[in-house]
Amino acid sequence: MKKCNSLEEARMEIDKLDRDIIKLIAERNSYIKQIAHFKTSIDEIKSDERINYIISNARAQAISLGLSPNLINDLYITMIDNMVESEVAEFKNAKNC
Secondary structure (H helix, E strand, C coil): CCCCCCHHHHHHHHHHHHHHHHHHHHHHHHHHHHHHCCCCCHHHCCCHHHHHHHHHHHHHHHHHCCCCHHHHHHHHHHHHHHHHHHHHHHHHHHHHC
16 A cells, blocks of 8 residues: 555545456446346345355454455445345346347
């Protein structure tokens, strides 16, 4: 992590990180859409076992980095819920083609 010498510089670094985070979320969502093509039914899309695995790993990583596991939990639940919707839409689209 870079040592900033001013509020403006710190904010610029945060803005860069925010852009990177958004790019990574978009990349993750692209993989989610690909996964939709490997599923055979909508019921397969929301796998509670997989979701629990992802959230458990994210919480553990948060703890190891000194972050609030509850914050990461909430972020991941929101992200996963939205990406499940995206995957369902992709699945329906693929089956209609």
